[in-house]
Amino acid sequence: MGTADSSPRDAAKPFYGPFRSGLRRFVFFFSVFVVNVIASLWLADLFWHMGMHRAHYAMLVCFFILNGLLVLGSFHAIFGFFDILAGKKRSVRIMELAEGKQGPLAKRFAVVMPVYNEDSVKTCGRIEAIYRSIEATGHLDSFDFFILSDTRDLDLWVLEETAWTNLCRQLGAFGRIYYRRRRTNENRKAGNIGDFVRTWGGGYEGMLVLDADSLMDGGDIVNMARVMEAYPRLGILQTPPKLIRGSSVFTRLQQFAMRLYGPLFIRGLNFWQLGGGSYWGHNALIRVKPFSEFCELPALPGREPFGGRILSHDFVEAALMVSEGWEVWLAWDIAGTYEEAPPTLADHLIRDRRWCQGNLQHLWLIFARKLPLTVRMHLFMGIMAYLGSPLWFFFLLQGTWLAWDREHSHLSQLPFENVVFRLFHINVTEQSLILTGAVFTLLFLPKILAFCGAILVPSIRRSFGGIIPLCVGLVFETLISILLAPCMMASHSLMVLSIVLGKAVGWGNQNRETDGTTWSDAARFHAFPTLLGIVWSVVAIKIGWIFAAWMSPILIGLILCIPVSVFTSRVRLGKALARYKILSTPEELSPPPVVLLADAAKAAVDPALDAGVKNRTGLIAAVVDPYVNSVHVTLLEFSELSQEEQDIAERCLTEGPSALTKNELSDLLYLAPAMLLMHRAVWVRPAEGIHPIWTEAVESYRRRLDPPTA
Incomplete structure (x- = not known):
């Protein structure tokens, strides 16, 4: 437990009162619950009318969970859309505490960048850009910078040292930019940050935690520090980073989707989480003292993959902060926060394997005592981000079994008179179409809302390249997403299965640049989804062409996952799309100043000191x-x-x-x-x-x- 003087409960009046926070959360989650219950009862009534089968019971359970996740995601976009319509002044904004603030910062802050087998020149280039950006604000004296290396490659270790030395020489930053390499990299990134906090954290009020691919605008960093100084209850201030520098088709798809649809989901998330938010591991400002006192992560019972050290430490650290009375806020209106994404589907899935294991470890924690509702919801959403795939897979298998059994049993089905028919005089076909239409509406409504908002606002429309590139990009992103979804389902299901069978993941460095996935690598990586799609297609055709047509979006996505993975990994195709501004983003068409600083950064390179x-x-x-x-x-x-x-x-x-x-x-x-x-x-x-x-x-x-x- 922390000491009495570190408790935030009496330090200041809450930024947003508990009654209003509770009311917002009730309205949001009650709406999600009611819509999901109505849809589930509608399906149950439909099954009853068709004549209940053993597969129906399992399908109803799966549908209730899967549709609940769909409604939850869609309602984030709906509530976010109305929050945007209400206007910036009527939205809840923690960053308003920095407005009108002038003068020097009263406290000192650290900018920390953990690295693991990264390109040291590019890492130092990002540090240089952030350094120069803060310097331009006139508040550089309030910040120190730390490159925290866990690099295991011995050659890269030496390259890091020379790049850091060149950086400090060129910027005159010895005594302001520090480099440290841990001799043993215990507990991965969480251990790296923990070592910094124990060794140097006492000299700083807060630390801005970055990833090796992170960039942040200096003015926004200073404003975040002002908010932390102004609001003593603030434990973590998380920003929503935008994806940048995507060159392959896959990364351009990701950054386009996140940039177009992301604001709706971010605003919807902020609508209910308020001061009970989550920490995403980077591009966030953390108050050091409570983090040091409450966020030392214990090892989970048993061995990996479910036991041992917690991989997805960020969610847990935020949970511990909130449970001790500190507030975790999402600074949704911070614009100058950026990161990069894995360049191919294969690299994305490799990263997902680590996240999957880490999120499933949260099954130990979701029912722990003292955790507020918002914390449990964040843990639940993180877990279901991966458990949802095997549930969807199981739902589809049950539907296939049901169709096969009814097609080959040659038994007539005796329909039961159902409630919907008695109330609305709707036959079974109409009832099925209404439910299907409702599900597809929930699925595509966020895209429709985001697209309408972009089209109707001239400045947003121009920032994406104009109406034609925006429309083409939306259609292209939607089609590729439909093709990728079955592959992701199969891959995530395999991940969950491997974890259940006890196979733990290692700690590899992240691939941030590549010239594309080879056909042989794609065939090896996506062999299971492809074979699954071929076998499933044969079974579907034997059941009947109507069922095969109904399942075709899933089956085509599985069968084509190898060529889709290869072609979306190609940089030359991404550049071809960029020439026509297709899948372009505002940050690509009008690069922010800190991104330009990073592109021009050369301080880490000097022929006089080159390893x-x-x-x-x-x-x-x-x-x-x-x-x-x-x-x-x-x-x-x-x-x-x-x-x-x-x-x-x-x-x-x-x-x-x-x-x-x-x-x-x-x-x-x-x-x-x-x-x-x-x-x-x-x-x-x-x-x-x-x-x-x-x-x-x-x-x-x-x-x-x-x-x-x-």
């Missing part, structure tokens, strides 16, 4: 290059060199790095005396006394790095 030169890359440069060696050694703590460690260093010199294990090389890189010893040896010893890899590196200094001019 990426041919024949002396990474680890080799840390031994051979005088400048790289001195930078690396400066960042190490001094230690005495044992005889065993001297022997390992000597073996590295004579037999080359490949003769050592990765752990031995890592240990050497942490030993300042060993690095100095090897550096002197490669320059002083005759070539016959050291491995050729070192002599080639030394020889490379005698050759021109730039091509001579005529």
Whole structure:
């Protein structure tokens, strides 16, 4: 438990009162419940009229859950649409606390970027852009920056050090931008942030947590800090990042959909969650002290995948904050917050595998004591984001079994007189069409509302490239989404099954750039959905052409998932669409200043300090290059060199790095005396006394790095 002085309950009046918050939540969830119950009873009545079958009972349970999720999502868009119509002044906005505020910030804040096997030049480029953007506001003195490395690749480790040093030299930012690499990366990203909080967190009121692909506008960051200073009850301030820099068809589809439909869902989410929001792991400002006191995550009972360390730590950290009386708000009106997305469907599903395991671990927590309703709802929605797929799969299987049984049993069905027929005189066909129409309306209503809003507002319409690119983009995104949905269903179902069977996921670095998925990789990755679609199609045709036609959107999506995955991964096709402004977004057509700063960032690159030169890359440069060696050694703590460690260093010199294990090389890189010893040896010893890899590196200094001019 935290100390008394850290409790927010008496620190300030709530920004939005508990009665009004409760009323909003009641209206929202009661509306969702009523619509779902009506639809479920309508289907039950339809089944009763057709004559109840054993499959109907399971289908009703699945429908109640799946339709509830559909109604929940659609009502986020509906409530968000009306919230937008009400106007900005009548909406609940935590950021209004920063309006009219001037003068320097009273507290200090940290900008922290955890990295894991990332491109160090691009990572430092994003730090440079944020640094310059905050500097332009005149409030740079209130911020420090931390690159928190968990990188395991030894060459990338050295590249990170040189990029950071160049960045600090070019910006004059030594003592303001810091770099730290953990020797052991326990508990992944949550452990990385936790290590920062324990080591440096006491010097800061709040920390802005970024991902390696995050960008944020400096003015917005300063305003977020002002809100945290003005409102003592605020624990976490989450922003809704926009996707940028999409080059493949897949990423362009994602960023177009998020940019067009996203504002509706964000406003609808804010309508009911208010101060009981969630934390998405990045692009959020966190108050350090309560985070330190309440958000130390325990290990779950048992082993992975359901036990062990919590992977989706962000939801849990927000839950702990809210349960202790701190408020977590969504700053929906922050415009300058950005991130990038996985470039292909395969990369997206690889990332989803980690999220799936992490979200399913929340089954341990959703019924825990002291958790408010909003927290339980966030955990529930996160869990059902993945459990919904196997439920949908099971629902479709039950429907197929029902159709097969009725087609091949040759028994006549005795219809029962149902309630709907008695009340409205609607036959079974009309009743089925009405339910189908209602479901499809809920499914496509968010797209329709967002499209109408964009078309009717000239500034929004122009920001997406005009009416024709917007219309074409909407149709194209809808068709591809229909094709992708069955593949996602099958893939998520496999993920859930593998987790249930006890297969835990590893911690791999995220692929942010690629030139497309190969046909062989797509065939290997999507073999199950494709085979499933072929077999299911045969069964559907044997049942009857009417049933096959009814199932065709699902079956076509499964069968075509390999070519769809390949073609949506292609950058050249994405660029072709971009030329005609199809799937374009406002940030693509009119790049924000911080994005332009990141595109132009070059401070991390300097030929005088470069660990990426041919024949002396990474680890080799840390031994051979005088400048790289001195930078690396400066960042190490001094230690005495044992005889065993001297022997390992000597073996590295004579037999080359490949003769050592990765752990031995890592240990050497942490030993300042060993690095100095090897550096002197490669320059002083005759070539016959050291491995050729070192002599080639030394020889490379005698050759021109730039091509001579005529």
